Amino acid sequence: MGRRRAASDMSTTVGTLRITVAALMHACGETQTELAERIGITQGQLSRKQSGLAAWSLTDIDNLSTHYGVPVPDLVAGPTHAVSKLDRRRLATVGRRQQVIAV
Known part of the structure; x- marks a missing residue:
């Protein structure tokens, strides 16, 4: 039986x-590369955190909060x-693929 990621x-x-x-990205x-750069980690680290292979640190979470302006x-x-909770102006100014999604 395979190992289940928590x-x-x-x-x-x-x-x-x-x-x-x-969803925020x-x-x-x-992109993962853009977010990783903005929160001070590598794209590979972000990928591992997003896939559940590495844990988000409290510093990472604080950096995400600061980056997105979301407590x-x-x-x-x-x-x-x-x-x-995102500032709506952010949706129109960040990245190249602006799109509001329902989650």
Whole structure:
């Protein structure tokens, strides 16, 4: 039987954070490379965190909060809630693929 990743869905805080980060990146039109650079990690590190192979540190979460302008409690409240807390001007100014998504 294969090893199950604990962060595979929204049943855990870590899983919720992974889904939330993906939703925020999509809403802002950011790539993993762009986000990683802005929060001070490599794209490979971000990929491992997003796939559940590495853990988000408290510093990472603080950096995500600062980058998106979304308080930490809102980041872990889920993707719909976190995206709703984004400054709407950010959706129109970040990245090349602006698109508002329903999550």
